[in-house]
Amino acid sequence: xxxxxxxxxxxxxxxxxxxxxxxxxxxxxxxxxxxxxxxxxxxxxxxxxxxxxxxxxxxxxxxxxxxxxxxxxxxxxxxxxxxxxxxxxxxxxxxxxxxxxxxxxxxxxxxxxxxxxxxxxxxxxxxxxxxxxxxxxxxxxxxxxxxxxxxxxxxxxxxxxxxxxxxxxxxxxxxxxxxxxxxxxxxxxxxxxxxxxxxxxxxxxxxxxxxxxxxxxxxxxxxxxxxxxxxxxxxxxxxxxxxxxxxxxxxxxxxxxxxxxxxxxxxxxxxxxxxxxxxxxxxxxxxxxxxxxxxxxxxxxxxxxxxxxxxxxxxxxxxxxxxxxxxxxxxxxxxxxxxxxxxxxxxxxxxxxxxxxxxxxxxxxxxxxxxx
Numbered sequence: 001x002x003x004x005x006x007x008x009x010x011x012x013x014x015x016x017x018x019x020x021x022x023x024x025x026x027x028x029x030x031x032x033x034x035x036x037x038x039x040x041x042x043x044x045x046x047x048x049x050x051x052x053x054x055x056x057x058x059x060x061x062x063x064x065x066x067x068x069x070x071x072x073x074x075x076x077x078x079x080x081x082x083x084x085x086x087x088x089x090x091x092x093x094x095x096x097x098x099x100x101x102x103x104x105x106x107x108x109x110x111x112x113x114x115x116x117x118x119x120x121x122x123x124x125x126x127x128x129x130x131x132x133x134x135x136x137x138x139x140x141x142x143x144x145x146x147x148x149x150x151x152x153x154x155x156x157x158x159x160x161x162x163x164x165x166x167x168x169x170x171x172x173x174x175x176x177x178x179x180x181x182x183x184x185x186x187x188x189x190x191x192x193x194x195x196x197x198x199x200x201x202x203x204x205x206x207x208x209x210x211x212x213x214x215x216x217x218x219x220x221x222x223x224x225x226x227x228x229x230x231x232x233x234x235x236x237x238x239x240x241x242x243x244x245x246x247x248x249x250x251x252x253x254x255x256x257x258x259x260x261x262x263x264x265x266x267x268x269x270x271x272x273x274x275x276x277x278x279x280x281x282x283x284x285x286x287x288x289x290x291x292x293x294x295x296x297x298x299x300x301x302x303x304x305x306x307x308x309x310x311x312x313x314x315x316x317x318x319x320x321x322x323x324x325x326x327x328x329x330x331x332x333x334x335x336x337x338x339x340x341x342x343x344x345x346x347x348x349x350x351x352x353x354x355x356x357x358x359x360x361x362x363x364x365x366x367x368x369x370x371x372x
Contacts (some may be wrong), residue, residue, distance in 0.1 A: 001141075001162050001164060001167050001196075001197060001200060002165075002173065004196040004197065005164075005173070005176045005177065005180065005196055005197070006166065006169070006172060006173065006176055007196065008176070008178055008196040009172065009175070009176035009180075012179070012183065013175070013176070013179055014039070014179070016030075016039065016043070016153060016185070017030075017043065017047060017283070018030035018046065019175070019332070020118070020354075022122060023122075024097035024099075024118060024122035024123065025055055025097050025233070027055050027117075027118055027121050027197060027252060028048060028049065028114075028122070029046065029049060029083070030042070030046055030099060030120050031114055031117045032079050032080075032082075032083050032114070032130055033045055033049075033071065033074065033117055033122075033181050034080070035048055035076065035079060035114075036075070036076050036215070036295075037074060037075065037076070037176070039182070039187055045070075045071070045073075048070060049070050049071075052066075052070055052212075053067075053070075054099070056087045056095055056097065057091055057095060058090055058092055059083070059084060059087040060084075060087040060088045060091035060145060061091075062084070062227045063248055064081065064084055064108060064244075065082075065250075065333065066083075066334070067080050067081075068250050068251060068333035069331075069333040071333070072333045072334065073336055073339070075142060075171070075336065077204050077248055077249065077250065077251060077312045078249065079107075079248055081108075081244060081249060082107075082108040082109025082110075083102070083108075083109060083110075086108045086109060086110070089100075089107060089108070089317070090107070097118075097122070099113055099119070099122075099123040100189075101124075101125055102121045104118065104119060106350055108273060108355075112128055112130070113130060113131055113239065114175070115127065116128060116129040117129045118260065119174065119369060120170040120171045120173075120174050121174065122171070123173035124169070124170055124171060125172065126167040126170045127160070127165075128161035128162045128164070128170070128173075128174065128270070129161065129174045129177075130157055130158055130161050131156075131178060131180065131201045132179045132180025132181070133177070133178045133179075133180070133182055133185075134157065134161055134177050134178060134181060135148045135157050135213050135224065136181050136185055136187065136212070136213050137177060137180050137181045137185045138157050138160045138161060139153075139157065139203075139212040139213030139214070140190075140202065140204070140209055140212040141162055141201050141202065141203070142202055142205035143161075143202030143203060144156050144157065144212070144213065144362075145213070145214065146214065147213075147214045147215050147216045148213040148214065148215060148249075149215050150216060151213070153203040153213075155296075161177070161329075163293070164177070180195070180196075180197075180287065185361075187209075190209050190285040192204050192209070208346075215368040221293070221296065221297060221298055222297060222298070223298040223299070223300060223331060224297060224298070224299050224300070225258065225259040225260055225299075225300050225302070226254050226256060226257065226258060226259065226299050226300065226301045226302070227257070227258075227259050227265045227266075227269040227301075227302050227306050227325070228253075228254045228255070228256035228269070228273060228301055228302070228303050228304065228306065229254060229256055229266040229269045229270075229272070229273050229281060229283070229305075229306040230254050230287070230303065230304065230305050230306060230345060231254075231255065231273065231279065231281050231306045231307070231308050232305065232306065232307055232308065232349075233307075233308040233323060234323075235325070236255070236280075236323040236324055236325055237254070237323070237324060237325075237349075238277070238321060238322075238323055239252045239253065239322050239324060239332065240252070240254075240255050240276070240277065240315075240318035240320070240321045240334070241253075241318070241319045241320040241321065242319070243319050244319075244344075247294075248331075248335045251333050251334060251335050252322075252332040252333060252334055253335060253338060254303075254338065255272065255273045255277055255318075255335060256268075256269060256272050256273065256276075256301075257272035257276065258272075259302075265286070265302040265304070266283045266286075266304065267279075268303045269283055269306065270283060270306075273300060273306065276318065277315045278313055278314075278315055279308060279309075279323070280308075280309045280315040281306040281307060281309060281317065282306060282307045282309060283304050283306050284304070284305045284306060284307050284350075285304065285305050286302060286303070286304050286305075287303040287304060287341065287343045287344060287345050287348045288303050288341050288345070288348075289301065289307055290302070290303070290337065290340040291300050292321055292336065292337035292340060299337065301337060301341070301346065303341045303344075305345075305348060305349070326345070326349055327346075328347055329342060
């Protein structure tokens with residue numbers, strides 16, 4: 001089966017940029033990006049990232065903001081933070097990607113899959129990878145009855161992957177098995193006629209490919225309602241940085257948070273900004289509502305334009321903050337959900353600015369109001 005798989009891979013493999021190198025750093029970057037992300041999405045990010053950070057030293061020397069900005073839109077930002085931290089840890093020693101699996105496995109963000117993938121592809125270490133593609137292929141081919149997201153199922157899949165691994169070419173063997181899952185043994189409508197294992201496949205013999213791999217029942221994904229305030233002061237808007245330990249850590253955002261039961265979005269917006277930053281604001285208008293889905297959570301976001309009340313402007317609470325021009329948001333890394341409302345927000349802020357009289361005229365109107 002392994003020989004048939006490698007013969008198939010030699011003919012059918014895709015030409016991908018990370019397959020053109022044995023540089024362990026570049027292979028590592030590709031594997032980090034490919035976690036939870038499709039190949040066609042990764043390719044342009046991979047090329048831009050390596051153009052900016054061609055080696056460990058350049059990545060380690062970069063501010064985290066620069067790394068996150070290049071990662072913006074790719075999602076799962078902990079991957080970028082961990083890769084950056086690992087690069088700094090290595091540069092602080094010998095500046096090389098270690099070829100020792102245990103040392104590499106101890107780096108931030110390196111789990112069992114990453115350890116096996118990078119070590120086998122870059123250094124020919126005989127370690128079998130198990131990812132979603134591998135689980136699907138092996139569960140179907142061997143009719144694995146265990147739920148693959150449970151310990152017994154994970155052990156069964158790992159045992160099969162270990163047995164099938166070609167120890168003379170472990171990197172090629174691992175890539176071939178993952179490629180089979182990506183191109184042929186797809187989640188839906190697998191192309192069984194093109195599969196090198198079609199004659200031996202249990203699921204095909206049973207006409208039951210849709211029943212594998214078996215998984216435990218999924219919990220329903222909850223929905224959270226969020227209120228966000230774009231706080232204006234002297235022509236600038238407030239952005240805050242999320243703590244690195246939080247979800248979407250290190251990214252910039254407009255302040256806000258969850259709407260409590262029985263609370264209006266406007267009240268939640270004022271309360272969250274006060275609790276998060278210490279600022280008191282007036283809600284001027286609702287700009288838009290957007291929806292976004294994460295792996296474990298769906299969010300419904302109400303976006304409000306807010307004005308800072310007179311008084312203290314020294315913030316308390318955020319890890320970091322900036323008062324920026326709205327057009328300067330392009331210089332900062334924001335969560336994808338924010339990008340869904342930024343165009344609408346910019347239009348609303350432009351219309352609001354256009355509707356205001358010139359500064360001299362505004363001063364005259366203010367003086368007239370004071371006299372009245």
